[in-house]
Amino acid sequence: MDKIEHIGIAVKNLEESNQLFTKLLGKGPYKIEEVASEGVRTSFFEVGGVKIELLEATSDDSPIAKFIEKKGEGVHHLAFAVENAKTSIETHKKNGFTMINQEPKEGADNKMIAFLHPKSTNGVLVELCQEKK
Ligand code: ZN
Numbered sequence: 001m002d003k004i005e006h007i008g009i010a011v012k013n014l015e016e017s018n019q020l021f022t023k024l025l026g027k028g029p030y031k032i033e034e035v036a037s038e039g040v041r042t043s044f045f046e047v048g049g050v051k052i053e054l055l056e057a058t059s060d061d062s063p064i065a066k067f068i069e070k071k072g073e074g075v076h077h078l079a080f081a082v083e084n085a086k087t088s089i090e091t092h093k094k095n096g097f098t099m100i101n102q103e104p105k106e107g108a109d110n111k112m113i114a115f116l117h118p119k120s121t122n123g124v125l126v127e128l129c130q131e132k133k
Contacts, residue, residue, distance in 0.1 A: 005081040005129045006051035010067050010074060014041050014056035021045055035108045040064050042108045079127035085112045088128045092116060
């Protein structure tokens, strides 16, 4: 794992949260993007080389909708930059972690991603994040 690439935060209303985080961070999002396959709309802020990803559900069966229903708004996942998502998945499996995604899939912000199951990481949803080449 390299650095923390971004921190994902589940929000109910992306417009309201964009305003809130713009006020908090002193600058606006550099990108707003819908990821239809994930049922989310996202916005990205950048602070000192680390990104903050706000996630809003676009449908009731989106993972973000389910998360907010269970836990409310708040920190949803930590994403770590990896050189190669595919080999990183294999390494984590070998080391006894449970993967939600067995193969890298298309994520927001030009990334290939895969999630580790939070039951194998102390309740923290961990995302592996590879820059698409
Ligand atoms: Zn993410």
